[in-house]
Amino acid sequence: MRLKQIAAALLSKSKSSWPPTNPAMAAPSITQTLTTSTNPEEDSLCSVTKQEPEPSQQQQQQECWLLGSPGRCLNGESHVERAWAHWRKLGEPKLIVAPMVDNSELPFRMLCRKYGAEAAYTPMLHSRIFTENEKYRSQEFTTCKDDRPLFVQFCANAADTLLEAARRVEPYCDYVDINLGCPQRIAKRGNYGAFLMDNLPLVKSLVEKLALNLRVPVSCKIRVFPDLQDTLNYARMLEDAGCSLLAVHGRTRDEKDGKKLRAKWEAIKAVKNAVRIPVLANGNIRHMDDVHSCLKETGADGVLSAESLLENPALFAGFKTAEWVLDGEDRSEEVKLDQGDLLVEYLKLCEEYPVPWRMIRAHVHKMLGEWFRIHPHIREELNAQSKLTFDFLYDMVNRLRVLGVKMPLYAKDTRRERISADGSGA
The missing domain is CATH 1.20.1160 (Paired amphipathic helix 2 (pah2 repeat))
Known part of the structure; x- marks a missing residue:
C-alpha cells in the first residue's frame, strides 16, 4: 500500500507541474509571417540554488521501480542494462542530427530525417528561461509525432531549475540531454556548457537530479579534456551519476575551429572502452565515408553531424557536396538534387x-x-x-x-547505404 501511495503522489506531482502549453503536439497552423523572439542567450544563468534534501536511497529505489525510470535509480549493472534496453527500443539510431543553437529546430530536423537521419537533438534550450517564459517555450521548442527519436537539450547550472525544465518536455522526447560541451563565450559568461568542466561536483549534481526524478533517461554531450585520463574519469563519473548515453565531441573546450582542428577519434574510442553505456561520436563527420570510418575507428554506437548538415541536409542519404567528391569519383548527375x-x-x-x-x-x-x-x-x-x-x-x-546557378549534390548510390553493427557499409 505504501508503494502505491508513493507512486500516486509522484505521478500527481509530475502532472500538475507540467501543463503542455507549447510544443506542437498537433501540427501548428501555417503562417506567412512569424514573430522574431528576443535573443535569450544574452541572459546569464542564475546561480546555483539551495537544493531540497534528497530522499533516502531506499525511497529513491522504490520510486524508480514504480515509475520505470531508466536512469540511475537502479545502480550498477541494472542501470547499464536499462540504458541499453532503451537504446535498442529506439532502434539503435546511428545517424543523428547534432544539437545546434537556432539551427536544429523542428523543420530542419524533419528535412534531415527525410534524408536519412535516424534521430535528432533540439537546439540548446536555456533551462531557466524555459521555466519562466511561455513565449520562449512556444517558439524555441516545437515537435510533432514524427519527430522521434528526439533528444531535448538544456544548458543549466542549477539542478532544481534544470529538473523543472526537463519535466515540461519529458512526455515528448526520448532523452533529456545536458549540454556540457558548448565552448562559446556566452557559455563562459553564463557558467554552463563546457565551462562546467571546472566544477565536476556541480555536473554530477545535475545528472543525478534528473536521473533520480525523470521517467526518461538522461544523456550528456561533452568535450574532451586535454589529458585523456581526465576525460576517462569524467565519462565514468557521468555514467555513475546516472547518465544513460554519452555523446563525445573529440575536441577540447579551446579547440573551436572544426575546419582547422581535427577531432580526436582516438579519445572517443578510449571513452567507448571506458564506459558501459551507449556512446556517440561527434566531430569530422562531413559525408558518409566519414560516418563509416568514424564508426569503425571509434567503435561508437552512432555519430552526430552539425555544420556539414547545415550545408547539406541530405548528407545521411549519401549525398556529397562537390567539395568532398574525390578525383576519379563518379560525378554523375542522374539524381537532380542541389x-x-x-x-x-x-x-x-x-x-x-x-x-x-x-x-x-x-x-x-x-x-x-x-x-x-x-x-x-x-x-x-x-x-x-x-x-x-x-x-x-x-x-x-x-x-x-x-541566372544559371547550380550547385549539384553527388551520390555514389541513390539508395541509402545500410550501416551494419560493426560500422561498415553494406
Missing part, C-alpha cells in the same frame, strides 16, 4: 511548422552560401530585407536558377 532543392523543401516545412525568422534566415545563408559567392548582389538583397516572407525566398531561389 542546395536550392533542399532549401525549397525546408521552406515548405517551415510553413507547416512555424519557427522564428532568424532561424530561417540562417539556414538560407548556409544552404545557398556557394550560390551567394557567385552572385553576391542576391545575398545583399536578402540581407536588406527587414521582414522576410516565403514569397520573397521562393522567388529568390527561382532568380538564382534563371
